[in-house]
Amino acid sequence: MKVLVTGFGPYGGYSENPSGEAVGLLPEVAAKELPGLELVTAVLPVSFRRAREELLGLLDSERPDAYVGVGLGPGAAHLRIERVAVNLADARTPDEDGEQPVDEPIDPEGPAAYFSTLPVKAIVRRLREEGIPAALSYSAGTFLCNYVMYLGLHHSSRRGYPLRAGFVHVPLSHRQAASLGRDWSGIPPSMSVETVVRGLLVVLRVAVERFEAGDERVTV
Amino acid sequence: MKVLVTGFGPYGGYSENPSGEAVGLLPEVAAKELPGLELVTAVLPVSFRRAREELLGLLDSERPDAYVGVGLGPGAAHLRIERVAVNLADARTPDEDGEQPVDEPIDPEGPAAYFSTLPVKAIVRRLREEGIPAALSYSAGTFLCNYVMYLGLHHSSRRGYPLRAGFVHVPLSHRQAASLGRDWSGIPPSMSVETVVRGLLVVLRVAVERFEAGDERVTV
Amino acid sequence: MKVLVTGFGPYGGYSENPSGEAVGLLPEVAAKELPGLELVTAVLPVSFRRAREELLGLLDSERPDAYVGVGLGPGAAHLRIERVAVNLADARTPDEDGEQPVDEPIDPEGPAAYFSTLPVKAIVRRLREEGIPAALSYSAGTFLCNYVMYLGLHHSSRRGYPLRAGFVHVPLSHRQAASLGRDWSGIPPSMSVETVVRGLLVVLRVAVERFEAGDERVTV
Amino acid sequence: MKVLVTGFGPYGGYSENPSGEAVGLLPEVAAKELPGLELVTAVLPVSFRRAREELLGLLDSERPDAYVGVGLGPGAAHLRIERVAVNLADARTPDEDGEQPVDEPIDPEGPAAYFSTLPVKAIVRRLREEGIPAALSYSAGTFLCNYVMYLGLHHSSRRGYPLRAGFVHVPLSHRQAASLGRDWSGIPPSMSVETVVRGLLVVLRVAVERFEAGDERVTV
Numbered sequence: 001m002k003v004l005v006t007g008f009g010p011y012g013g014y015s016e017n018p019s020g021e022a023v024g025l026l027p028e029v030a031a032k033e034l035p036g037l038e039l040v041t042a043v044l045p046v047s048f049r050r051a052r053e054e055l056l057g058l059l060d061s062e063r064p065d066a067y068v069g070v071g072l073g074p075g076a077a078h079l080r081i082e083r084v085a086v087n088l089a090d091a092r093t094p095d096e097d098g099e100q101p102v103d104e105p106i107d108p109e110g111p112a113a114y115f116s117t118l119p120v121k122a123i124v125r126r127l128r129e130e131g132i133p134a135a136l137s138y139s140a141g142t143f144l145c146n147y148v149m150y151l152g153l154h155h156s157s158r159r160g161y162p163l164r165a166g167f168v169h170v171p172l173s174h175r176q177a178a179s180l181g182r183d184w185s186g187i188p189p190s191m192s193v194e195t196v197v198r199g200l201l202v203v204l205r206v207a208v209e210r211f212e213a214g215d216e217r218v219t220v
Numbered sequence: 221m222k223v224l225v226t227g228f229g230p231y232g233g234y235s236e237n238p239s240g241e242a243v244g245l246l247p248e249v250a251a252k253e254l255p256g257l258e259l260v261t262a263v264l265p266v267s268f269r270r271a272r273e274e275l276l277g278l279l280d281s282e283r284p285d286a287y288v289g290v291g292l293g294p295g296a297a298h299l300r301i302e303r304v305a306v307n308l309a310d311a312r313t314p315d316e317d318g319e320q321p322v323d324e325p326i327d328p329e330g331p332a333a334y335f336s337t338l339p340v341k342a343i344v345r346r347l348r349e350e351g352i353p354a355a356l357s358y359s360a361g362t363f364l365c366n367y368v369m370y371l372g373l374h375h376s377s378r379r380g381y382p383l384r385a386g387f388v389h390v391p392l393s394h395r396q397a398a399s400l401g402r403d404w405s406g407i408p409p410s411m412s413v414e415t416v417v418r419g420l421l422v423v424l425r426v427a428v429e430r431f432e433a434g435d436e437r438v439t440v
Numbered sequence: 441m442k443v444l445v446t447g448f449g450p451y452g453g454y455s456e457n458p459s460g461e462a463v464g465l466l467p468e469v470a471a472k473e474l475p476g477l478e479l480v481t482a483v484l485p486v487s488f489r490r491a492r493e494e495l496l497g498l499l500d501s502e503r504p505d506a507y508v509g510v511g512l513g514p515g516a517a518h519l520r521i522e523r524v525a526v527n528l529a530d531a532r533t534p535d536e537d538g539e540q541p542v543d544e545p546i547d548p549e550g551p552a553a554y555f556s557t558l559p560v561k562a563i564v565r566r567l568r569e570e571g572i573p574a575a576l577s578y579s580a581g582t583f584l585c586n587y588v589m590y591l592g593l594h595h596s597s598r599r600g601y602p603l604r605a606g607f608v609h610v611p612l613s614h615r616q617a618a619s620l621g622r623d624w625s626g627i628p629p630s631m632s633v634e635t636v637v638r639g640l641l642v643v644l645r646v647a648v649e650r651f652e653a654g655d656e657r658v659t660v
Numbered sequence: 661m662k663v664l665v666t667g668f669g670p671y672g673g674y675s676e677n678p679s680g681e682a683v684g685l686l687p688e689v690a691a692k693e694l695p696g697l698e699l700v701t702a703v704l705p706v707s708f709r710r711a712r713e714e715l716l717g718l719l720d721s722e723r724p725d726a727y728v729g730v731g732l733g734p735g736a737a738h739l740r741i742e743r744v745a746v747n748l749a750d751a752r753t754p755d756e757d758g759e760q761p762v763d764e765p766i767d768p769e770g771p772a773a774y775f776s777t778l779p780v781k782a783i784v785r786r787l788r789e790e791g792i793p794a795a796l797s798y799s800a801g802t803f804l805c806n807y808v809m810y811l812g813l814h815h816s817s818r819r820g821y822p823l824r825a826g827f828v829h830v831p832l833s834h835r836q837a838a839s840l841g842r843d844w845s846g847i848p849p850s851m852s853v854e855t856v857v858r859g860l861l862v863v864l865r866v867a868v869e870r871f872e873a874g875d876e877r878v879t880v
Contacts, residue, residue, distance in 0.1 A: 088555070113551075115526075129398075133397045332772060358799035571839075578845075614792060618790075627793050632852060
């Protein structure tokens with residue numbers, strides 16, 4: 001089974017992005033833990049135009065069986081397994097190229113939303129069993145994270161591949177949260193990048209198991 | 221320098237207590253990282269009577285230079301370095317012996333409060349520099365955590381030892397939080413026990429450095 | 441202009457439902473403040489089957505120009521103007537008839553989602569200008585609230601009326617939150633029912649203004 | 661019975677202060693609802709030096725039986741009845757006169773803390789019974805709110821009057837929260853000033869009842 005996993009690079013006030021850090025660490029760990037998996041990873045720029053080009057290019061050149069997008073969800077205290085991507089780009093701040101779509105559809109011809117085609121509940125259940133805090137989420141926002149999730153699912157729907165696609169939001173890294181503490185008493189929630197990597201491995205393991213089992217009811 | 225560090229055992233609905241787990245892991249790690257430190261650790265029962273007996277017994281038998289209490293703060297998303305202990309026991313639930321003091325002073329002859337005599341701001345600053353999320357807190361509650369913090373500082377004030385005392389609240393462990401997820405969308409904040417151990421090492425390192433430097437303004 | 445506004449009745453552990461309370465108070469206030477508005481209100485049962493029957497019955501018998509669903513969002517601290525309804529019923533608890541759909545589509549033939557066709561950003565802007573805390577939300581959950589929002593928009597899409605539909609989540613009432621305080625230190629966020637009624641009036645006023653202006657770009 | 665109630669004026673980024681607004685509205689309402697109460701109110705400046713002067717001046721000139729300080733607690737979603745004031749001024753930002761004490765005692769000769777001498781649990785219980793969200797709090801911070809609470813209790817302890825003193829933290833007003841909404845999706849918790857006024861009346865009513873009953877166990 002071949003899986004494409006993407007994280008994101010730094011943006012805005014964040015000089016590091018734990019999604020990109022974790023995805024960068026994933027190949028070495030996955031090679032040991034999931035030897036049968038063919039893993040392709042990329043760190044996408046926080047740019048609507050360039051992220052789209054890179055993602056669609058990878059989907060077409062690699063033709064993965066599954067696509068798992070990973071992105072930073074500041075404020076999250078656990079892994080958020082996203083269940084819905086909406087056909088909307090509505091950015092509160094410009095992306096790294098200065099583009100700021102407001103109330104624009106991602107694809108004017110596309111449906112209003114796609115549900116994740118990863119087995120989202122099985123993933124949450126397994127993550128918790130393995131001691132990694134995780135929960136379902138029903139909104140991936142309206143910035144880059146929702147954008148690549150929608151693009152992956154839209155591509156899957158129109159072209160037939162990847163067969164499965166979904167998205168995982170990760171907390172700030174401990175290092176980021178520690179550096180963001182503006183005063184003595186406040187600090188945002190966070191998770192170690194090591195735990196995020198362990199969590200992504202679980203996501204991949206569940207996806208691989210379902211793929212190999214040929215299970216139809218994959219999304220739950 | 222000799223330091224007493226205590227955690228707590230299981231209580232109420234919590235079959236594990238990450239404070240006790242972390243304190244249990246501390247000696248092996250501290251032996252490597254802080255070889256000059258004489259470390260005494262204990263896991264106290266969540267019982268007002270027995271925790272008091274064990275703590276006061278250890279303070280008198282070991283006569284440590286410093287005492288660091290550690291306890292679980294459900295809801296915390298980072299290490300909370302407590303700055304104030306109050307002369308009040310007011311339990312929402314019974315302790316493990318069925319005792320439930322309500323609106324009772326810890327010591328009718330004691331002062332209303334003690335400030336931590338650990339260098340609390342230096343500890344928060346160093347924790348953040350080392351990428352461990354931490355913040356000051358001004359309330360350790362009115363259950364066992366505040367109780368042992370008050371007892372340690374009261375003992376220090378009356379007997380002259382330990383010279384320094386304070387308390388650290390730690391989040392739920394990832395494993396606990398994962399098991400507490402009652403539905404698909406909710407889960408409390410948490411931290412890995414490994415990160416808690418690394419944090420406690422930083423607390424000890426700062427305390428040792430200050431102790432060896434003989435710095436007077438130790439509490440900031 | 442004719443508008444249908446629905447709230448919900450009590451359910452689960454909530455002996456009162458502020459959405460139903462507020463909708464019950466709305467006609468008298470709206471008669472004074474929005475004299476040109478023809479307002480139809482109903483309090484729906486927290487039952488998938490009966491709520492569907494009552495709502496579709498009202499939409500067909502009253503043929504309103506707009507439909508505004510209102511429901512309780514425990515945990516909300518402000519009015520949440522919902523922007524997306526998804527084709528999913530996934531109940532954590534049974535409804536008042538004991539039905540508990542899990543991972544079921546609301547309509548197997550329907551699209552994955554609908555965007556609200558109320559002017560959601562104009563509504564949030566106006567609410568804030570009038571001193572009422574409000575924000576956009578991108579998930580109405582997967583219980584009754586999302587259900588009636590999806591049904592209203594689906595009906596609009598297939599039958600052509602109501603022209604506009606959307607949903608507002610409201611906080612617990614002060615009275616509810618006060619009664620839910622389980623111990624001395626904790627209590628969930630809440631809002632007075634009077635403030636909710638004032639907020640719903642603003643929602644209706646913006647909807648009426650847009651309707652009368654014939655503005656095309658109504659959803660923003 | 662004579663009670664002094666103080667709120668605060670605007671400070672920092674807050675052009676309004678709901679504590680001062682509510683205290684300004686209190687006399688007219690209290691005249692109707694608590695006719696036997698002699699009420700003195702003042703809005704203190706957010707300045708350590710001037711707040712101290714005004715408060716101590718009022719305590720000495722008015723010699724009230726009780727003192728209730730009221731202040732803004734940004735982030736609070738309910739009335740917080742403070743139980744502890746600590747002998748510490750530690751400001752994250754300068755006050756309105758540009759003074760910024762850091763790690764300074766309020767009175768180098770004073771005790772580390774005072775417990776509120778208002779019947780704090782009876783107040784929380786009554787507030788909840790009357791449908792007003794309230795809870796105990798064990799930290800009034802280390803800025804002006806804790807400062808006036810400590811000063812009031814310190815004065816009471818040394819001079820014998822007021823007999824009772826305490827502090828109430830109130831949420832942002834709805835108007836403030838609405839104006840602070842920085843983007844479409846986020847807004848801090850808040851409460852209407854009318855509800856705050858109703859809550860303060862309950863605080864005064866409980867205090868008066870206890871005073872008239874001569875109840876000894878007043879603080880619980």
